[in-house]
Amino acid sequence: MTSNPYRAGHVAVIGRPNVGKSTLINALVGAKVSITSDRPQTTRHRMLGIATFDAGQLVLVDTPGLHAAQNRAMSRVLNRAARGALEGVDAAMLVVESGKWDSEDTLAYDALKSAGIPVVLVVNKTDRARDKADILPFLAEASEGRTFHSVHPISALKRKGLDALVETLLSLVPEQEALYSEDDITDRSMRFMAAEFVREQLMRQLGAELPYATAVEIEQFEEDGAMFRIGAVILVERDSQKAIVIGNGGQRIREIGTKARIQMERTFDRKVFLQTFVRVRAGWSDDEAALRALGYQD
Template sequence: MTDLPSHRAGHVAVIGRPNVGKSTLVNALVGFKISITSNRPQTTRHRLLGIASFPHGQLLLVDTPGLHREQKKAMNRMMNRAARGALEGVDAALLVIEAGRWDDEDTLAYEALKEAGVPVVLAVNQVDRIKDKGKLLPFLAEVAKDREFAAVHPISALKRKGLEDLVDSLLPLVPEQAALYGEDEITDKSQRFLAGELVREQLMRQLGAELPYATTVEIEQFAVDGKLLRIGAVIWVERDGQKAIVIGKGGERLREIGTRARGQMERLFDSKVFLETWVRVREGWSNDEAALRTLGYHD
C-alpha cells in the first residue's frame, strides 16, 4: 500500500443492489466474518458496521441491505430506508456492482449516492468470473461514462484480489484523525445479534427459494456459563406449513441448521456454544412494521 501522511478514520457506506457481494467485501476488509452471506438476494436485512483497521487508517464500513425497486412488503420498505439512511453522516461511499452487469437497480443505487453528495468509489466485484478479460475494460469505460467516481477498482471480494488498492483509494476520502475504535474491535453489533444472524444465514442457505424470506430469528436466551455460551434461538415463520418445512422430517433439517450455526458461532466467538432452536408461527410478521420492530428490525 502507498504511504499516507497521517492516520485517517471515517465512515464509508457500502451500497449496491442485492446480491452483488457487499457483505463478502465487508468481511474481507474487516478480516472476520461479521456479515452473513448466501447466494440469495436480500440476505442482509440490517445495517451493520464493520471496523477495518490498518496501520495508517481505519474504515468504518456501513454494510447495508441491497437497494431494490420492488417494495412489496413492510420489510422490503424498511430495508430500503435502512440502506438510504446509511448515507447520513458518512464521509464517502463504496458502490459495489457485478462485473459485466449494470441494470436499473445499479442506477437506483448510484442516484441515491449522487443525492447524498459524498465521494463515491466504484468496486466492480466478481471479476474472477469474467472469462474474457478483454471485455472488462470496455465495460468499465461504459459504466464510468457520464458518471462521477473518485476511483474505479475491479476486485474479487471472495478471492481478496484488488483490495489493497481499493483501501488506498478510500482512506484519503475520510478525515485525518485517530482511530475511532480499538484495533481488536470488528463491529458495533453484539454477540447476541450476530448469533441470530448466523442462524438466519443457515435458513437462507438451506431452504428453498421463497421460504427464507418468510423466516426471521429472535434470540431469547444468551447467557455465559463459565466457558460455555448458552443460546436459545426462535425461528419465526408465517404459516404452519412453513414450520413443518423448517423442522423437516423427524426434525432433521432443524438439527442441521442448528449444527451448522453453532459451528459458525464457536469460530466467531472463540467459545463453546450450547444452542437450542425452536420454530414458532407469527402470521404476517414480514408485512407488519410493529412486529418487525419487536423482532429487531430498524430503519
C-alpha cells in the same frame, strides 16, 4: 522523513441485492461480521464492519440491498435503512457485479448522487471473467454519464484488488485517530451475531423455499462457565413453513443448528450449546410494527 497521517472515517457500502457487499466487508475486516448467501435480502440490518490497517481505520456501513419493488413492509424498511446509511459518512462504495448493470444499480447510483460525498465504483466478481480484457467494456459502460471518484475492479471472494481499494478509501476519510479499538470488528453484540448466524443457515438451506418468510429471535444468551447457552427462535408465518424448516424427522432444523453453532464457536472463540425452536407468527414480514420489535431499524 515524516510518516503519513493516520486517517479514520465512515464509508457506506451500497448496491443492489446479491452483488457481494457483505463478502467485501468481511474481506476488508478480516473476519466474518456480515452473513452471506446467494439470496437477496440476506443482509437485513444496517451494521458496522470495522477494518483497521496500519495507515488508518475504515468503519464500513453494511446495508441491505436497495430494491426497486416496495410492495411489502420488509422491502420498505430495508430500503429506508440502506438510504439512511448515507447520513454522516465520509464516502461511499457503490458495489456492482461485473458485466451486469440493471435498473437497481441505477437506483443505487441515484441515491448516492444526491448525497454530496465521494463515490467509489467497486466492480466485484471480476474473477469470473476468462480474460481480464473482457471487463474493460463493462467498466466503460458503467462509468459513462456517471461521476465516480475512481473505479476499482476487484474480487472480494478471492481478495484481489483490495489493497488499492483500501488506499483510495483511506484517502477519502479525515485525518484523525481511530474511532474504535483495533480489536473491534463490529458494533453489534454477540447476541445479534448469534441470530444472524442462524438466519444465514436458513437463507442458505431454505432460500428457494422460504425466501423472506423467516426471522430469528434470541430468547436466551447466557454464560455457563466457559460455554454460551443460546436459545434461538425461528419465526415463520404459516404452519406449512414450520414443517419445511423442521424437515423430515427434524433433520433440517438439526443441520441448521449444527452449522450455526459451528460458526458461533468460531466467531466467539468459545463452546456453544445452541437450542433452536420454530414458531408461527402470522404476517410479521408485512407489519412495520412487528419488524421494529424484531430489531429492523429504518
